[in-house]
Amino acid sequence: MRSELPSAAVSGTFQIDGDLPVHRLGYGTMRLVGDGAWGEPEDPGKARRVLRHAVELGINLIDTADAYGPEIAERLIAEALYPYPNGLVIATKGGITRQGPAKTEYVGRAGYLIQCVEMSLRRLKLERIDLYQLHRIDPRTPLEESLGALKQMHEQGKIRHIGLSEVSPGEIEAAEKIIKVVSVQNRYSLSDRRHEETLRYCESRGIAFLPWYPMGGGKQLKAENPAAAKLGLIAESHGASTAQISLAWLLQRSPVMLPIPGTSQVAHLEQNVAAASLQLSTEEIAALETAAS
Numbered sequence: 001m002r003s004e005l006p007s008a009a010v011s012g013t014f015q016i017d018g019d020l021p022v023h024r025l026g027y028g029t030m031r032l033v034g035d036g037a038w039g040e041p042e043d044p045g046k047a048r049r050v051l052r053h054a055v056e057l058g059i060n061l062i063d064t065a066d067a068y069g070p071e072i073a074e075r076l077i078a079e080a081l082y083p084y085p086n087g088l089v090i091a092t093k094g095g096i097t098r099q100g101p102a103k104t105e106y107v108g109r110a111g112y113l114i115q116c117v118e119m120s121l122r123r124l125k126l127e128r129i130d131l132y133q134l135h136r137i138d139p140r141t142p143l144e145e146s147l148g149a150l151k152q153m154h155e156q157g158k159i160r161h162i163g164l165s166e167v168s169p170g171e172i173e174a175a176e177k178i179i180k181v182v183s184v185q186n187r188y189s190l191s192d193r194r195h196e197e198t199l200r201y202c203e204s205r206g207i208a209f210l211p212w213y214p215m216g217g218g219k220q221l222k223a224e225n226p227a228a229a230k231l232g233l234i235a236e237s238h239g240a241s242t243a244q245i246s247l248a249w250l251l252q253r254s255p256v257m258l259p260i261p262g263t264s265q266v267a268h269l270e271q272n273v274a275a276a277s278l279q280l281s282t283e284e285i286a287a288l289e290t291a292a293s
């Protein structure tokens, strides 16, 4: 390994539910598969290299879902990384079905979710999933049924911890009557702060907050984004990229923040991990937030 490689360890360690340590800067695998999270990657070898390099860079939180591909991202993880190094946390999700590129339907029926867990275990070659996240609450299925199924999988030792995705504080509270919620994965970035209230709730409870679209799905890095000019100026003064400033802002935003930026490129992965060593001043943070608001 090159000695000048950045390390995700610099982002600090967060203990999920107090017993599962991960470096705060993780990696999201949705970009490894075809467009719209549908189909095989153009170059599966390259996708596996990105995954192996993520681990070389000290990333020990890898986010995935059965809906990425579907099934393909989980399969690539096992192909690239099994047998897994000690301490690697693979966080997967179930509850979203996919009918084509960017076409989804939520399904939270117990039988379906149990099958999801069993099939993720098989694809990932795991006996237990460290963190299983309900990808979406299905409005047509009682929450008791969906979370009851995950609770059953937890009791059988097939899931260690349970998380939620795209939820409000009220939904977390409702879920906590059934299971212990250790993580929340909601859409969040400098330019999209619709879930500020949920972030504050997670902070107050020590619940991990995994922002998806941490760079707006790439849109935050484009010139037409309202914060682009300020991001560009601050990036230039740090000798950094706008992607790195976006991630540094997230890491400094909250101690419970565990960003999982997605990329299909080794060079972008290295750049994103290096963002962990950037330190933004209070003035820079305020200027970014004003520009984005």
Ligand SMILES: NC(=O)c1ccc[n+]([C@@H]2O[C@H](COP(=O)([O-])OP(=O)(O)OC[C@H]3O[C@@H](n4cnc5c(N)ncnc54)[C@H](OP(=O)(O)O)[C@@H]3O)[C@@H](O)[C@H]2O)c1
Residues within 6 Å of the ligand: 027, 028, 029, 030, 031, 063, 064, 135, 165, 166, 185, 186, 211, 212, 213, 214, 215, 216, 217, 218, 219, 221, 241, 243, 244, 260, 261, 262, 263, 264, 265, 267, 268, 269, 271, 272
């Ligand atoms: N819970 C949910 O419902 C949900 C929904 C969506 C996503 N997620 C999870 O969240 C993760 C992150 O979201 P995301 O991947 O959709 O969006 P993102 O991390 O905000 O942005 C990814 C996009 O930015 C580009 N990019 C990444 N690093 C870059 C860099 N250093 N310089 C320039 N461009 C860069 C990528 O292109 P390249 O490939 O060219 O680098 C890609 O197009 C996903 O991978 C997935 O694990 C969860």
